[in-house]
Amino acid sequence: MSSSRTERPAWMEQPSPLTQLVKAVVIAAIVTVMLYPFLYVVASSFATPAAANSGGLLPTAFSLDAYRSIFSGNVVTRALLVSIGVTAGGTALSVLFTVTTAYGLSRTKDVPGSKVALYLILVTMLFGAGIIPQYLLIRNLGLVDSYWSLMLPGMVSAFNLVVVRNFFMEIPAELMESARIDGAGELRILLRIVLPLSKAVIAVIALFYAVGYWNNFFNAMLYLNDSTKWPMSQVLNEYVLQGGQLSTVTDVQQARPPSQTVQMAVVVIATVPILAVYPFAQRYFTKGVLTGAIKG
Numbered sequence: 374m375s376s377s378r379t380e381r382p383a384w385m386e387q388p389s390p391l392t393q394l395v396k397a398v399v400i401a402a403i404v405t406v407m408l409y410p411f412l413y414v415v416a417s418s419f420a421t422p423a424a425a426n427s428g429g430l431l432p433t434a435f436s437l438d439a440y441r442s443i444f445s446g447n448v449v450t451r452a453l454l455v456s457i458g459v460t461a462g463g464t465a466l467s468v469l470f471t472v473t474t475a476y477g478l479s480r481t482k483d484v485p486g487s488k489v490a491l492y493l494i495l496v497t498m499l500f501g502a503g504i505i506p507q508y509l510l511i512r513n514l515g516l517v518d519s520y521w522s523l524m525l526p527g528m529v530s531a532f533n534l535v536v537v538r539n540f541f542m543e544i545p546a547e548l549m550e551s552a553r554i555d556g557a558g559e560l561r562i563l564l565r566i567v568l569p570l571s572k573a574v575i576a577v578i579a580l581f582y583a584v585g586y587w588n589n590f591f592n593a594m595l596y597l598n599d600s601t602k603w604p605m606s607q608v609l610n611e612y613v614l615q616g617g618q619l620s621t622v623t624d625v626q627q628a629r630p631p632s633q634t635v636q637m638a639v640v641v642i643a644t645v646p647i648l649a650v651y652p653f654a655q656r657y658f659t660k661g662v663l664t665g666a667i668k669g
Contacts, residue, residue, distance in 0.1 A: 418637035475537035522596035
């Protein structure tokens, strides 16, 4: 018994101290490369004008002038509320339609034409209609200058749909058959059996959808002519393009901090809310994505 414990496959052998040291150094270097830009952005957003213009790697003096300048008007505050509303509403709709469609496509024996529908959905991953036909469709539907134009286009991702469908197909069919024998309908089976077993994959696709809605400025740029309806991503885009001045979307006339400091502050405001969501869904990544994408 003792010999079987000591004999291990090559890929399970304990690494040597030198190997562990090399791994630690490599991981530390990767973490530094990834964290430094974010720390630089945060530190620069708090920099005083003199520190921001000094050209150092990190500012040495800090101030809240950039944040005061940004929040002195209603542009950023209103944009944050718009982004939160669009992200919450769009994510809820996307998860609802993705889950229900994936459940129907996973029941290939019970739903006639489900394979044909799946193939049509997969085609959309390879071919798209293009910007002009999509804009004409949104305009003909009367959704220009409407928040629906930020949620309806791309509401269901074919990739996420396939992941959820494959996950559903891994749920033992015996569970659903026993529920049907007890008189449960499809909706009850979905709510009482399938969804409780699919929390991992649903949490992952919900995060994917939320990040997509939060960062999507392109639809706002195309469909929203009223700047008061702009989400945070579009406001951030305008700040970056106009060097932090934003004369077209702000009514505050006063001395402003350096444009670089203002830009960094807007980046922080636009990044922190969605970044704070990641820790709550991180533990579902491996189980949710890999199980849904590999199997099925």
